Amino acid sequence: MNxxxxxxxxxxxAALKTDWLLVGLFALPLGIALSKLPMLPTSSICSRFFSLTxxxxxxxxxxxxxxxxxxxxxxxxxxxxxxxxxxLGLFRPILTAIGFDIIGIxxxxxxxxxxxxxxxxxxxxxxxxxxxxxxAVLLSVAAALLDAxxxxxxxxxxxxxxxxxLFPVIALCLTCESFAKVLGEDGVYEAVxxxxxxxxxxxxxxxxxxxPGALGIYLRFPELLLVQAGCILLINEYLDFRLLEGANPLxxxxxxxxxxxxxxxxxxxxxxxxxxRLDSGQTQGRKQSCG
Numbered sequence: 001m002n003x004x005x006x007x008x009x010x011x012x013x014a015a016l017k018t019d020w021l022l023v024g025l026f027a028l029p030l031g032i033a034l035s036k037l038p039m040l041p042t043s044s045i046c047s048r049f050f051s052l053t054x055x056x057x058x059x060x061x062x063x064x065x066x067x068x069x070x071x072x073x074x075x076x077x078x079x080x081x082x083x084x085x086x087x088l089g090l091f092r093p094i095l096t097a098i099g100f101d102i103i104g105i106x107x108x109x110x111x112x113x114x115x116x117x118x119x120x121x122x123x124x125x126x127x128x129x130x131x132x133x134x135x136a137v138l139l140s141v142a143a144a145l146l147d148a149x150x151x152x153x154x155x156x157x158x159x160x161x162x163x164x165x166l167f168p169v170i171a172l173c174l175t176c177e178s179f180a181k182v183l184g185e186d187g188v189y190e191a192v193x194x195x196x197x198x199x200x201x202x203x204x205x206x207x208x209x210x211x212p213g214a215l216g217i218y219l220r221f222p223e224l225l226l227v228q229a230g231c232i233l234l235i236n237e238y239l240d241f242r243l244l245e246g247a248n249p250l251x252x253x254x255x256x257x258x259x260x261x262x263x264x265x266x267x268x269x270x271x272x273x274x275x276x277r278l279d280s281g282q283t284q285g286r287k288q289s290c291g
Contacts, residue, residue, distance in 0.1 A: 022237065025230030029223035036221075052219040060215070067218045068098050070228045072205045077232050079204075084242030085197045088178035093201035095171030100206050102166050109199065111149070111164050112175065115142050116195065119176050123183065138180055139173040146172070189250040 035046040052063060072094035079085045079093075087093055100108040119138055128134045146165050153161030175198070183191035208214070218224060 018233065018237065022230055022233050025226050025233065029221075029226045029230075032223045033221055050223060052222050055219065063219060064209075064215055065098065066225070067215065068101070068205065068209060069094055070225050071208055072097055074228050074231050074235075075205050075208065076201055077235050078239075079197065079201050081235050081240045082243065084245035085247070086194055087198040087201055088175060088182065088194050089198075092171070092175050092178055093198050094205065095168055096175060096198060096202035097205035097209070099167040099171045100202055101209065102168070103163050105203065105206065107160065107164060108167060111167060112172070112199070115145050115172060115176060116179055118142075118145065119180055120183070120188075123180060135177050135180065138176050142172050142176045143169050189254055190248060193248045193250050 032046065032050050034040075035042040036050070037043060055063060073090070076087065076090055076093050079087060096108075096112070099112075102108075103111075118141065122138065122141060123134075126134045126137055128137070146167065146169060149161045149164035153159065153164075175195075179191055179195055182194055
């Protein structure tokens with residue numbers, strides 16, 4: 001009983017600390033934001049020290065990448081905990097979204113699909129003693145595929161082909177690595193479904209980031225990054241519904257296809273239709289009499 005009581009007390013203490021952290025992640029940024037109000041004496045000093053509005057333009061892309069990661073984390077956690085949808089990992093949708101933002105969604109989707117098809121074609125040919133070697137080969141091939149549009153763009157002087165090489169190589173390699181791992185462990189239907197949900201999460205992140213004024217608000221109130229961390233903790237504590245846990249339309253379609261097969265084609269002879277067994281017995285009897 002004492003052991004159980006101690007465990008309960010420890011869990012209650014941990015939950016209390018989490019609640020205080022949650023309050024702090026919302027209260028501290030709110031206090032900093034309010035201190036920037038023009039009517040307050042703290043406005044000038046807080047706006048100077050807690051604002052990025054005077055950031056040189058060449059650093060805007062870096063600031064946007066920071067916002068991509070923070071907002072992307074919120075979106076991925078919503079997908080995984082609230083919706084219960086599995087993706088290829090926490091970082092893959094975020095990195096893929098950055099790639100889509102750099103080279104455009106249509107070209108990014110087409111190139112990603114091409115690389116995954118090459119991954120599927122190569123996997124059966126890779127017979128290595130260790131999975132590290134197999135995955136390393138796939139990563140090297142994925143990186144090498146970035147050279148193809150670069151070369152083609154140079155041959156024919158096509159700008160958009162050269163821009164494909166701007167797709168983050170780490171995003172491409174990590175997505176291929178996770179895809180190959182799920183493909184080997186859970187099969188093609190699960191791998192395709194998780195890739196689809198990963199791309200869907202990436203598109204959601206790009207859509208949120210493209211909202212008018214998103215970057216401007218962040219530059220004026222960079223403390224909002226703490227609010228986003230608080231949102232993730234809030235989702236974990238109170239919005240962990242897993243509404244679509246285990247859902248996979250591709251696997252369900254496959255099960256429907258298998259269930260449509262005639263039972264006699266799937267059962268052994270002693271469980272097959274009696275008429276078929278009778279016909280089979282009569283045929284065997286005629287063969288024996290002929291013999």
